[in-house]
Amino acid sequence: MAPYPAYPVPADEDQRLRELERYGILDADSDEHFDRILDLTAAIFGTPIVAISLVEADRQWFLARRGLAVRETPREMALCAHAIVHDEVMVVPDARADERFRSNPLVFADPHIRFYAGAPLQTSGGHNLGTLCVIDREPRELGPEQRELLHRLAQLAMRELELRRLAHLCPVTGLPTRHTFLSIGEREFERARRDQHPLSLLLFDLDNLRLINNRWGHLAGDQVLTDVVQLARTFLQPQDFAARLGDGEFALLLVGIQRDQAMALADGLRTAVAHLPGVYSHSDFRLTISGGLTVLSPSDQRLSDLIHRAGRALELAKGNGRNQIASLFDGP
CATH class of the missing domain: 3.30.450.40 (GAF domain)
Structure with a gap:
């Protein structure tokens, strides 16, 4: 002392x-x-x-x-x-x-x-x-x-x-990019294991961003990205972490909530995105997302284990018709 x-x-x-x-x-x-x-x-x-x-x-x-x-x-x-x-x-x-x-x-x-x-x-x-x-x-x-x-x-x-x-944020969405996500995510992963608190990862894709860009232009596409991010922020707590991983791919790291809460949040976001107004509002087009959700398991060794599992779940959601949240969990 x-x-x-x-x-x-x-x-x-x-x-x-x-x-x-x-x-x-x-x-x-x-x-x-x-x-x-x-x-x-x-x-x-x-x-x-x-x-x-x-x-x-x-x-x-x-x-x-x-x-x-x-x-x-x-x-x-x-x-x-x-x-x-x-x-x-x-x-x-x-x-x-x-x-x-x-x-x-x-x-x-x-x-x-x-x-x-x-x-x-x-x-x-x-x-x-x-x-x-x-x-x-x-x-x-x-x-x-x-x-x-x-x-x-x-x-x-x-x-x-x-x-x-x-200087390290995406200029369109204002979110950290993949490199920062991996660094910060690893710290949250280690903290969750040390403190034994829940950690969930949602990966989601905008299903039809390319169609928006082709039909209404890239400025409209950028506005959609901005609107989706602003909407997603309303679902997050201060301790959560969001990042843009690719063109229309995002990651939400959800800290301290259980599996059922994380699934409810993910599906709530999916539903809210489908009602998001935009340049396409007067057409038959509807914006949708597909997502893959997983939670921290005792057998996970690194953040990459969650990323791999959430990625597989996202592919399931896309393969099953999109506009849905699929989940994969390791263990009970």
Whole structure:
């Protein structure tokens, strides 16, 4: 046990960690945009140490830093682990006089933190991924205007994180693509096995996207893709994950719901898509989807086991006439 008080855990910790993973920035290299934000922050506040820190389950990792030799620290040592619990700037005028930190190795040894101020890096959903922090080896105070300025700089850093995330999304649907799905899906798979909670995978295809493109044009096809994705989002919970795998192929990873609930959701989506209005509304054309559903089994070793099983179920749905959800399960 650490010889200093335990860090507080945010109420949204599980989803906060999910959001952090889904930004795809952990262990990534810094770049000139983050470096410029740090240079600006250091010039404004005049501190020898500035950093953009991301707080994972068991470590604090620095996406960008000035004045620090290390790239990460254990979470229990991180002052930022305390700062992410708050939505406002956290200021520690003198860490040696603060009972939370006086026995912390980062305070009584290198880098000898005395003053700390951290502004949370908050997502649009209200989850604090980490902080933009300024650190000094001498006690200091921070006035209201300086706190607000640090908060605004943290928003600027968060904007850069968001731009990085958007660069990896499908430009038509705004969904992650296959590569990201495989990476995030594997993490959810491992989490579900570790925590022994349910996990379902629905793969579905737009049955007649090619016909839409040929009859009404690709702009109409793109609008259909956008409309279907917006509709699908209404069926999902924050912890779920959606991705576009191909032209008209999508994946929905459903976290924490049982088999019957997942099947009801999948068929509800199928029914809703069939009533979705579009450019084809005044014709005899009807938009439909075919889907393949499976759930996590004790014998599954990797996410690919679910993908293979859901893919086989999807082929069954297509072979049986389309506009239906087929399911394949491994085990009872």
